[in-house]
Amino acid sequence: xxEAHPIGLSIRNGSKIxxxxxxxxxxxxxxxxxxxxxxxGENGAGKSTLMKIIAGxxxxxxxxxxxxxxxxxxxDKTDAARHGVGIVFQELNLFPNLTVAENIFVGHEKTRxxxxxxxxxxxTAAAALMKRLEQNIDPDTPLGNLRxxxxxxxxxxxxxxxxxxxxxxxxxxxxxxxxxxxxxxxxIGDLRKQGVGIVYISHRLEELIRIxxxxxxxxxxxxxxxxxxxxxxxxxxxxxxxxxxxKEFPKTGDHQLGSEVFRVDxxxxxxxxxxxxxxxxxxxxxxxxxxxxxxxxxxxxxELLECIMAxxxxxxxxxxxGGKPVKEKSVSGRIRRGLALxxxxxxxxxxxxxxxxxxxxxxxxxxxxxxxxxxSLKAEAIKAAEFVxxxxxxxxxxxxxxxxxxxxxxxxxxxxKALMTKPKILLMDEPSRGIDIGAKAxxxxxxxxxxxxxxxILFVTSDLEEVLALSDRVLxxxxxxxxxxxxxxxxxxxxxxxxxxxxxxxxxx
Amino acid sequence: xxxxxxxxxxxxxxxxxKSRTSALLLLLHMRTFVALILVFTFFAIAAPNFxxxxxxxxxxxxxALNAILAIGMTFVIIxxxxxxxxxxxxxxxxxxxxxLVLYGIDLNFIGFGYSLQFxxxxxxxxxxxxxxxxxxxxxxxxxxxxxxxxxxxxxILYVARGAAxxxxxxRTFPNLSGNPEYGSDTFRVIGSGTFIGLPVSxxxxxxxxxxxxxxxxxxxxxxxxxxxxxxxRGAALSGVNVDRTKLFxxxxxxxxxxxxxxxxxxxxxxxxxxxxETFELNxxxxxxxxxxxxxxxxxRIAGTIVGAFVIGILADGLIMMGVSSFWQTVIKGxxxxxxxxxxxxxxxxxxxxxxxxxxx
Numbered sequence: 001x002x003e004a005h006p007i008g009l010s011i012r013n014g015s016k017i018x019x020x021x022x023x024x025x026x027x028x029x030x031x032x033x034x035x036x037x038x039x040x041g042e043n044g045a046g047k048s049t050l051m052k053i054i055a056g057x058x059x060x061x062x063x064x065x066x067x068x069x070x071x072x073x074x075x076d077k078t079d080a081a082r083h084g085v086g087i088v089f090q091e092l093n094l095f096p097n098l099t100v101a102e103n104i105f106v107g108h109e110k111t112r113x114x115x116x117x118x119x120x121x122x123x124t125a126a127a128a129l130m131k132r133l134e135q136n137i138d139p140d141t142p143l144g145n146l147r148x149x150x151x152x153x154x155x156x157x158x159x160x161x162x163x164x165x166x167x168x169x170x171x172x173x174x175x176x177x178x179x180x181x182x183x184x185x186x187x188i189g190d191l192r193k194q195g196v197g198i199v200y201i202s203h204r205l206e207e208l209i210r211i212x213x214x215x216x217x218x219x220x221x222x223x224x225x226x227x228x229x230x231x232x233x234x235x236x237x238x239x240x241x242x243x244x245x246x247k248e249f250p251k252t253g254d255h256q257l258g259s260e261v262f263r264v265d266x267x268x269x270x271x272x273x274x275x276x277x278x279x280x281x282x283x284x285x286x287x288x289x290x291x292x293x294x295x296x297x298x299x300x301x302x303e304l305l306e307c308i309m310a311x312x313x314x315x316x317x318x319x320x321x322g323g324k325p326v327k328e329k330s331v332s333g334r335i336r337r338g339l340a341l342x343x344x345x346x347x348x349x350x351x352x353x354x355x356x357x358x359x360x361x362x363x364x365x366x367x368x369x370x371x372x373x374x375x376s377l378k379a380e381a382i383k384a385a386e387f388v389x390x391x392x393x394x395x396x397x398x399x400x401x402x403x404x405x406x407x408x409x410x411x412x413x414x415x416x417k418a419l420m421t422k423p424k425i426l427l428m429d430e431p432s433r434g435i436d437i438g439a440k441a442x443x444x445x446x447x448x449x450x451x452x453x454x455x456x457i458l459f460v461t462s463d464l465e466e467v468l469a470l471s472d473r474v475l476x477x478x479x480x481x482x483x484x485x486x487x488x489x490x491x492x493x494x495x496x497x498x499x500x501x502x503x504x505x506x507x508x509x
Numbered sequence: 510x511x512x513x514x515x516x517x518x519x520x521x522x523x524x525x526x527k528s529r530t531s532a533l534l535l536l537l538h539m540r541t542f543v544a545l546i547l548v549f550t551f552f553a554i555a556a557p558n559f560x561x562x563x564x565x566x567x568x569x570x571x572x573a574l575n576a577i578l579a580i581g582m583t584f585v586i587i588x589x590x591x592x593x594x595x596x597x598x599x600x601x602x603x604x605x606x607x608x609l610v611l612y613g614i615d616l617n618f619i620g621f622g623y624s625l626q627f628x629x630x631x632x633x634x635x636x637x638x639x640x641x642x643x644x645x646x647x648x649x650x651x652x653x654x655x656x657x658x659x660x661x662x663x664x665i666l667y668v669a670r671g672a673a674x675x676x677x678x679x680r681t682f683p684n685l686s687g688n689p690e691y692g693s694d695t696f697r698v699i700g701s702g703t704f705i706g707l708p709v710s711x712x713x714x715x716x717x718x719x720x721x722x723x724x725x726x727x728x729x730x731x732x733x734x735x736x737x738x739x740x741x742r743g744a745a746l747s748g749v750n751v752d753r754t755k756l757f758x759x760x761x762x763x764x765x766x767x768x769x770x771x772x773x774x775x776x777x778x779x780x781x782x783x784x785x786e787t788f789e790l791n792x793x794x795x796x797x798x799x800x801x802x803x804x805x806x807x808x809r810i811a812g813t814i815v816g817a818f819v820i821g822i823l824a825d826g827l828i829m830m831g832v833s834s835f836w837q838t839v840i841k842g843x844x845x846x847x848x849x850x851x852x853x854x855x856x857x858x859x860x861x862x863x864x865x866x867x868x869x
Contacts, residue, residue, distance in 0.1 A: 309746065311746075330748075330750065331745060331746060331747075331748045331749075332748035332749070332750060334748075335748040341746060343746055348740075348742060348743070349742050349743050349746050350743060350746070351740065351743055352735075352736050352739035352740040352743050352744060352806070353739065353740065354739045354806045354807060355735060355736065355739050355806070359732065359735070359736075363732075363736060363744070363747040363748075363749070364747045364748045366729040366732055366733075367729065370728075370729050373728050373729070373730070374727060374728065375727050375728050375729055375731075375732065377726075377727065396863075400863050401860075401863065404860070404863045417747065421748075
């Protein structure tokens with residue numbers, strides 16, 4: 001098999017150091033042509049870094065890259081593209097207002113005399129690419145009219161238009177429907193036959209086993225397993241992803257769980273693409289319990305939290321706090337009833353960046369410092385200072401803009417803001433996203449402490465290790481539905497399987 | 510400018526330049542005020558008769574009109590919006606005031622056989638309600654119907670101006686001296702009366718400014734205004750009622766415009782449907798000059814007032830020096846642009862200083 005798949009690109013002893021962390025540690029990686037090279041690992045394991053290095057977006061601090069036996073250094077993405085390396089990012093970089101052909105050639109338009117865009121030549125070339133990818137897409141269609149799956153194909157065509165011989169696909173199926181996944185897999189199969197070397201990154205392990213020829217598993221910046229896909233099964237992958245020694249997570253405290261404090265009953269959210277984004281979800285949380293909600297991107301976890309937080313007026317279903325139904329339709333009403341949300345995107349949803357740390361901390365609790373309509377700045381500052389101390393937020397002054405803080409400290413401000421409303425239920429959406437290891441451990445310790453004080457916590461994560469180590473109970477969501485429920489200490493492979501129940505979903509089309 | 514260059518080196522030298530940086534920051538922070546003093550001093554020396562009591566009173570009366578509008582505008586801009594309709598609301602409210610003083614509300618056409626007449630207080634209240642109502646429509650368009658603030662208030666700019674013209678078929682309502690019989694002869698006091706030596710309109714400005722400053726800094730509503738402008742989604746998820754906050758700022762802006770409409774019609778003893786034209790631009794200019802950020806989230810009432818004074822004194826002083834009105838317009842534009850450029854410099858410097866303090 002190896003002879004049939006010559007090594008196109010190889011990295012030897014590759015290291016990448018970011019300030020504060022080593023993202024890659026002496027990595028040896030072989031990319032085989034005419035094959036699908038699968039890359040898998042937890043969030044933060046170094047997949048993205050490795051992929052960015054191959055695509056020229058980032059450069060190695062140590063080690064070498066060889067392309068067809070020649071040592072190369074890609075100075076940037078354009079340089080890598082010139083060497084035949086193309087990449088399709090998870091977030092599509094396309095322009096919905098331009099046509100398919102215009103999108104494919106954006107940035108390197110076919111021109112006459114360098115000025116006049118040769119639309120006809122672009123159209124012809126785009127049509128040829130669509131034919132090569134066996135797609136029936138008119139090059140003149142505005143991109144915005146295409147389905148996400150088709151847009152992804154256009155993104156692939158864009159890479160091929162630059163004569164890519166190596167194609168990196170970063171979680172290409174996360175936003176696709178079952179039929180679209182099949183189409184994509186057929187395209188990948190064709191490209192493989194044409195000799196293109198494909199790097200395929202995904203969290204969906206079944207998918208990897210189905211499509212991959214070779215697999216490389218990364219953990220904490222090092223390669224923990226690398227072999228041909230023959231004989232690989234999910235337990236093998238999970239074992240290599242997580243390893244035997246667990247990271248430093250606080251151990252589950254032995255406090256008693258109280259009675260049920262929060263219940264979600266039959267919550268539905270229609271999806272704009274048809275079907276349900278949240279499909280008849282029901283769950284409950286007890287006092288002092290940490291419930292981990294695991295699932296892949298697009299499983300509907302964040303949407304569920306948004307429904308609970310009154311962000312979707314067209315959602316249905318009921319929620320109960322302490323057995324009493326929550327009828328309030330406004331966010332402030334739900335906060336009053338004891339709900340608090342730590343949003344996934346801190347910058348966009350969690351903080352007002354230009355306001356001060358004090359103003360951000362007290363944003364949801366201003367009425368506590370207000371008599372009739374007079375806001376006591378003194379009472380506010382005292383309370384803010386108290387929470388800075390309680391959350392151990394490192395600041396120089398309460399009056400500095402919150403944007404001057406590090407990610408971890410910003411996250412503590414968001415949590416402090418939520419706690420100041422004295423919630424009964426804390427909803428946390430990816431609470432450890434984008435913060436360093438030290439701050440992560442601190443946030444987890446805080447969660448433990450809060451639950452020991454009787455707070456119910458429902459947290460969403462895509463980090464398998466995190467959900468297993470931190471939760472008193474693990475719930476798994478996929479396609480908007482609850483697909484699994486596990487006690488603490490569940491088997492990782494089972495949790496992963498529950499998160500990807502669509503192994504046979506093709507047959508349902 | 511050389512001092513800014515010196516401060517630019519603070520990244521490497523921390524100890525020695527620290528106090529200099531903060532002094533410069535303070536100066537930049539107070540820049541509108543510094544500009545005010547400079548402009549004032551310049552004209553006091555260069556323009557004869559500038560420093561007379563009479564002239565000061567004239568300036569303050571002019572400034573009061575723009576400042577009141579600019580206060581309302583400041584709140585709107587802090588939420589990330591814009592209110593282009595204030596000038597037209599001034600015109601419409603002036604016409605409503607003039608009509609009420611001259612005719613009252615004619616009930617003949619519905620068969621009552623007489624017309625309602627109002628005293629000054631009642632007229633003022635009705636006019637203010639009209640202003641607030643138009644602001645409320647602006648707010649509804651922006652919050653419930655999702656129209657961009659620029660477009661919504663541009664539309665209302667035309668609608669309100671047209672309504673003002675329709676009111677009198679384009680004519681002026683003259684001789685608004687009021688009628689002692691109805692208690693409306695005191696109408697002229699709003700525009701031309703004085704209280705402890707200052708024009709009533711200036712007192713109105715002071716009251717509105719103090720109220721607005723209190724609202725901005727010492728009430729939850731004020732905090733919400735800043736939060737909505739800083740990050741609308743973040744504010745909403747923190748439990749801030751975004752729609753209600755926006756509705757308020759446009760209604761408040763309408764109220765401010767109605768006050769100006771009252772003052773103008775009373776000052777002139779006449780209502781002209783074209784009054785208030787382009788006032789919205791001067792109000793925006795004052796707010797921006799005072800440090801209000803057009804992208805929302807940042808601005809202070811005190812800054813806006815000082816900004817209005819800079820514009821007013823500049824205009825008045827240049828007239829007194831005999832500079833042509835064409836040049837005045839050019840100079841006003843340059844001053845506004847300079848203010849925004851300096852603002853950018855301050856933002857950069859401030860961010861750097863904060864980062865430095867955090868690093869220590």
